[in-house]
Amino acid sequence: MNIVILGSGNVATHLGRAFKLAGQNISQVWSRDITHASTLADTLASEPIDNMFDLDRSADLFMIAVNDEAIRELALELKLSDQLLVHTSGSTGLSALEATSTKIGVFYPLQTFSKIKSVDFRQIPIIIEANTPELLTTIRAIADRLSEKVIELNSEQRKTLHVAAVFACNFTNHLFGLAKELLDEKGLDYGLLKPLIEETLSKIETNEPAFIQTGPAIREDQVTIQAHLELLKNNPALSDLYTKLSQSIVNLHKRSQGLV
């Protein structure tokens, strides 16, 4: 199978590697910046291109892996007709590809990628969607070569999964970043939090998060909450976030207990 990858960022890079490892041929890598295209293409024994005249329209699969806001426009630029075209976005509807080809789908790997770190693709859920049952079968077969967890969801379900992932992954990472900044400012070692972070993660492996919530907010311990806000008073954005998250903990608790 010949695959053309459109994009050269983290998702394009990791998908390219995974396909290569699975024995597929990446015939071309496209990017608006030929340097970026070349960097990735070199690692995949592929041809870098930066314009659509050079596009190999005979490829079996065209995979768009660019920022969400660029997907629709890029799809139109491709000027395909009945070639298989997929995007790799969590929050973009299948419909973004409708004007482009008669065979369209979604191939969304649910993972956070960074170029410096490799991942075991076999364990990454790949969320698929297509505009016909036959095409879904085709896309599933392609996804099965990369991952043990291939799941069909419609666009609405996939968007929900993506926003949940933002809460569980992006926002979580940010909280670690805020914690580190707080400690750095006082010359304290961020490494002190490591056992705590590991235990927090270990607990949710086997427990529902809302049921194992700890801390001052769930105890409605106003003395501690006020002491923390006093400590954060020089950073209004951070103390506001503290208050909002504490309130959200109380509210989720009530919802999970069926109290509201």
Add this chain to the structure above:
Amino acid sequence: MNIVILGSGNVATHLGRAFKLAGQNISQVWSRDITHASTLADTLASEPIDNMFDLDRSADLFMIAVNDEAIRELALELKLSDQLLVHTSGSTGLSALEATSTKIGVFYPLQTFSKIKSVDFRQIPIIIEANTPELLTTIRAIADRLSEKVIELNSEQRKTLHVAAVFACNFTNHLFGLAKELLDEKGLDYGLLKPLIEETLSKIETNEPAFIQTGPAIREDQVTIQAHLELLKNNPALSDLYTKLSQSIVNLHKRSQGLV
């Protein structure tokens, strides 16, 4: 050494077990509720008490492990004079014990405890403080029996560590809870997020969180952000939290780049 534990919650339970494992004698467990005192005392071969008349004033160490807001009042009720008294709170100053005894200190294990799950106490940082250098040496010797990581911090430093722990642990767990609720509402499997959560955690083992931030906020990808807010529109508190956290990601990025 004879230890009296005041309290019967998660911290009291885990500290009691850890001292017992280290060969110390827990002579008494106090709680306002004798049933709670008995439940813990039974596991520690200790005497349960629910009033201060029965308190063994000859004990070597009195350890207060109750909610922050109850510490000061409970300390006064003990009517000690020169016995060694410590509390186990992250956000309560040493001064909360001043009116009670001439020998006061802090013994704060930096971990999230739940009764159902045991932890390896040797890896838990214990943050200590005392009102004299001699006493600090004594408390350090006690802490060394439980943990490999005993660290002296003053009350201000300890409070900062505690608020950082709330961000990195309590708030993080809550975000997992919110993610699960979002998925539950649409009948989607929370387990799908597991590889993503594991990778997020794995990344921060070796990288500074602010430098590996991913997601729509750090890309300032307004199309995705707006799609997510549209999805959350029926839950104003959650969409407000989404907006605040996204803004906070951008702000932390600017600060970490020295742009503000």
